[in-house]
Amino acid sequence: xxxxxxxxxxxxxxxxxxxxxxxITTWGIMVLTGLFCWLATRRLNLKPGKVQAxxxxxxxxxxxxxxxxxxxxxxxxxxxxxTVFLFILIANWSSLIPGVEPPxxxxxxxAALALIVLVSSGYFGVRMRGAxxxxxxxxxxxxxxxxxxxxxxxxRTFSLxxxxxxNIMCGVFVIGIVLSLAGLFVPIPLMALELLSGTVQxxxxxxxxxxxxxxxxxxxxxxxxxxxxxxxxx
Amino acid sequence: MHIDWWTLAxxxxxxxxxxxILSRFLFRPxxxxxxxxxxxxxxxxxxxxxxxxxxxEAESxxxxxxQAMQKARGDVLLKAEQxxxxxxxxxxxxxxxxxxxxxxxxxxxxAKLREVQEASMGREASELAVQIAAKLFDRLPDAARIDGxxxxxxxxxxxxxxxxxxxxxxxxxxxxxxxxxxxxxxxxAACKAALAKALGRDVKIEVTVDPALIAGLExxxxxxxxxxxxxxxxxxxxxxxxxxxxx
Numbered sequence: 001x002x003x004x005x006x007x008x009x010x011x012x013x014x015x016x017x018x019x020x021x022x023x024i025t026t027w028g029i030m031v032l033t034g035l036f037c038w039l040a041t042r043r044l045n046l047k048p049g050k051v052q053a054x055x056x057x058x059x060x061x062x063x064x065x066x067x068x069x070x071x072x073x074x075x076x077x078x079x080x081x082x083t084v085f086l087f088i089l090i091a092n093w094s095s096l097i098p099g100v101e102p103p104x105x106x107x108x109x110x111a112a113l114a115l116i117v118l119v120s121s122g123y124f125g126v127r128m129r130g131a132x133x134x135x136x137x138x139x140x141x142x143x144x145x146x147x148x149x150x151x152x153x154x155x156r157t158f159s160l161x162x163x164x165x166x167n168i169m170c171g172v173f174v175i176g177i178v179l180s181l182a183g184l185f186v187p188i189p190l191m192a193l194e195l196l197s198g199t200v201q202x203x204x205x206x207x208x209x210x211x212x213x214x215x216x217x218x219x220x221x222x223x224x225x226x227x228x229x230x231x232x233x234x
Numbered sequence: 235m236h237i238d239w240w241t242l243a244x245x246x247x248x249x250x251x252x253x254x255i256l257s258r259f260l261f262r263p264x265x266x267x268x269x270x271x272x273x274x275x276x277x278x279x280x281x282x283x284x285x286x287x288x289x290x291e292a293e294s295x296x297x298x299x300x301q302a303m304q305k306a307r308g309d310v311l312l313k314a315e316q317x318x319x320x321x322x323x324x325x326x327x328x329x330x331x332x333x334x335x336x337x338x339x340x341x342x343x344x345a346k347l348r349e350v351q352e353a354s355m356g357r358e359a360s361e362l363a364v365q366i367a368a369k370l371f372d373r374l375p376d377a378a379r380i381d382g383x384x385x386x387x388x389x390x391x392x393x394x395x396x397x398x399x400x401x402x403x404x405x406x407x408x409x410x411x412x413x414x415x416x417x418x419x420x421x422x423a424a425c426k427a428a429l430a431k432a433l434g435r436d437v438k439i440e441v442t443v444d445p446a447l448i449a450g451l452e453x454x455x456x457x458x459x460x461x462x463x464x465x466x467x468x469x470x471x472x473x474x475x476x477x478x479x480x481x
Binding site for chain 1: 236241
């Protein structure tokens with residue numbers, strides 16, 4: 001933790017491609033998550049075991065949240081929103097493993113997440129309302145709002161990136177500083193706090209992404225997104 | 235601030251791959267199994283509903299059967315009651331007939347008994363009358379037992395039909411005269427004279443004594459008898475009483 005948090009040192013290079021630490025960590029998360037899911041869902045039963053029941057609870061919870069925000073069948077959005085939530089959660093909690101820096105503490109990862117959400121919001125908007133309908137949504141409530149709406153899209157996405165990056169990066173740095181100053185067991189309460197903060201950030205990112213998509217796919221031009229029940233704590 | 239574009243690109247690709255992995259190995263199978271379970275539960279509910287409907291049908295059928303059975307039972311009971319009523323009435327009728335018959339029998343018995351009793355009473359009364367008359371005549375002079383009766387006997391003989399009169403004391407036959415006591419000679423003569431006058435010819439008389447006559451005389455012939463005595467009067471009265479009692 002001695003370098004700048006905004007600078008990335010490539011670990012190695014594959015031809016012109018520079019491979020950095022967050023990419024490696026993300027690969028690890030992908031492999032482990034994929035392996036676990038493959039093992040857990042290999043033999044699903046109508047009478048669920050413990051693991052299956054837990055997974056069903058997670059998926060059901062995600063579906064429920066999506067449905068509350070979008071007010072539509074959650075099936076099309078489940079993969080994007082669910083993956084975003086689970087990846088951020090796992091990435092944030094990966095800081096518990098000694099020597100691993102969470103990928104979400106890096107601007108590039110958060111930017112990639114926000115980019116995916118932005119693009120998928122456009123994709124779902126076009127798919128559900130048609131290209132014309134989606135583009136028309138920028139002209140609501142009047143043509144004069146077009147520049148503002150475009151700026152809103154960009155700033156919302158940007159705020160997603162900065163919120164997640166700032167929170168996680170700060171947590172990592174605080175723990176690093178306390179560890180270097182105080183000693184071995186002192187940062188444990190801070191780490192516990194970081195777990196909570198990581199969960200909250202994952203939830204916020206997923207819900208705000210959901211709202212972005214809901215705005216794009218909503219048929220109601222005047223009231224695009226229903227109010228959030230959980231407070232926006234970021 | 236510096237952004238590593240390679241990292242950004244790789245992370246984007248990584249995340250897209252992860253989206254595919256999770257979608258393939260987590261979200262789709264779980265959603266499938268949940269919907270399968272939902273379908274199974276729906277199926278089960280439908281089956282249960284059908285089962286419930288069937289059970290309700292069976293219940294209503296059983297209820298109908300029960301009601302029919304109850305009705306049949308009521309009918310049977312009613313019939314039995316009616317039969318019992320009929321047989322009771324019949325028995326009552328029989329008993330009444332029996333009673334009537336018994337009563338009639340008893341009445342007849344009583345009537346018969348009374349008749350017998352009255353007859354015996356009549357007999358007793360006549361005997362009593364005979365005794366009383368005999369007692370009373372004991373107080374009168376002996377002459378009174380014969381005197382007044384000779385003329386009466388002759389008159390009665392005179393009233394007999396001609397043929398009968400002619401048959402009495404024909405030829406040597408004697409006329410049997412029964413008297414309450416032995417006749418004196420004068421009385422015997424008076425009797426003979428009176429008879430001779432009534433029959434229109436001379437007859438021989440043979441007097442027999444019969445105290446049962448109490449007072450008076452009687453003639454006994456093969457085809458006729460002339461009775462002029464208390465005994466005969468009392469007999470007549472007794473007979474009269476008997477016919478009155480039985481009437």
